[in-house]
Amino acid sequence: MSESPVLESRDVTVSYGGRRPVHAVRGVSIRVERGETVALVGESGCGKSSLARAVVGMERIGSGTVLFDGEPVPPLGLRTRKNTGIQMVFQDPNTSLNPRRRVGDQIEDGIAAATARGLAGSSAGDWLERVGLPAASVSRYPHEFSGGQKQRIAIARAIAARPRLLVADEPISALDASTQSSVAALMKDLTRELGAGMLFISHDLAVVRRFADRTLVMLAGEIVESGETARLWAEPQHPYTRALLAAIPEPDGSGRIPASPSAEERRSWL
Numbered sequence: 001m002s003e004s005p006v007l008e009s010r011d012v013t014v015s016y017g018g019r020r021p022v023h024a025v026r027g028v029s030i031r032v033e034r035g036e037t038v039a040l041v042g043e044s045g046c047g048k049s050s051l052a053r054a055v056v057g058m059e060r061i062g063s064g065t066v067l068f069d070g071e072p073v074p075p076l077g078l079r080t081r082k083n084t085g086i087q088m089v090f091q092d093p094n095t096s097l098n099p100r101r102r103v104g105d106q107i108e109d110g111i112a113a114a115t116a117r118g119l120a121g122s123s124a125g126d127w128l129e130r131v132g133l134p135a136a137s138v139s140r141y142p143h144e145f146s147g148g149q150k151q152r153i154a155i156a157r158a159i160a161a162r163p164r165l166l167v168a169d170e171p172i173s174a175l176d177a178s179t180q181s182s183v184a185a186l187m188k189d190l191t192r193e194l195g196a197g198m199l200f201i202s203h204d205l206a207v208v209r210r211f212a213d214r215t216l217v218m219l220a221g222e223i224v225e226s227g228e229t230a231r232l233w234a235e236p237q238h239p240y241t242r243a244l245l246a247a248i249p250e251p252d253g254s255g256r257i258p259a260s261p262s263a264e265e266r267r268s269w270l
């Protein structure tokens, strides 16, 4: 069996055209191993979603290489990608769920994708129970659920496809603070059980602390620091990582939120 990481990018760039092109991703190399949860954090606009779309083949890369299980990722449309072993979960569950179809049928689509790859699966009701919803919910429609419940359904659908790689772009950012950690922990448990790798994107360093094995810090299209999550918290090396950590409120609620970094500071970090 090959030992290649489930996902590897080498010097990937993504630019958007126009009169003033935006260089959203500037030579990024990342690696996600089987069973590993890797967090990608950085402020809004730093290029996280562009990188996520590039690694799953939804965005054209300007240069560099993306390997999935050691093989180049083919640029595919959303429809065909469901059978490649890569699944995505987005911030807004309404992006992944069809409002006009029963949730059970949508989870069945995931199960069918796994079956097509020769993988046996549980029933839609079982998957709903795995994400904390009653099996009888299979016959209901997405609008009958809260935002957090819909995101659980979107996760069940993605995981039912038995992916080898799950790319989750801000999957908990729209959820209540009280359900964020339970949904994140659930995603980690389910992907680890499958032996899949997960790239978990968040603009909030605090939320990834408890479950990410490694953390990548992105600033202005580049990864400025990466390492084991515990190491990164204990000994942040890059000034931007230190600024992100300093901006996290203390657990006792005393909060120490500094002013945003100045333009000069930011320039000095690049």
Ligand SMILES: Nc1ncnc2c1ncn2[C@@H]1O[C@H](COP(=O)(O)OP(=O)(O)O)[C@@H](O)[C@H]1O
Residues within 6 Å of the ligand: 016, 017, 022, 024, 042, 043, 044, 045, 046, 047, 048, 049, 050, 051
């Ligand atoms: N489709 C697009 N066309 C043009 N510019 C884009 C497009 N998508 C993103 N951008 C720009 O690329 C940069 C990175 O955006 P994005 O990858 O969405 O960052 P993040 O997910 O970290 O918020 C931003 O300057 C954004 O405005």
Ligand SMILES: [Mg+2]
Residues within 6 Å of the ligand: 048, 049, 050, 169
């Ligand atoms: Mg984004």
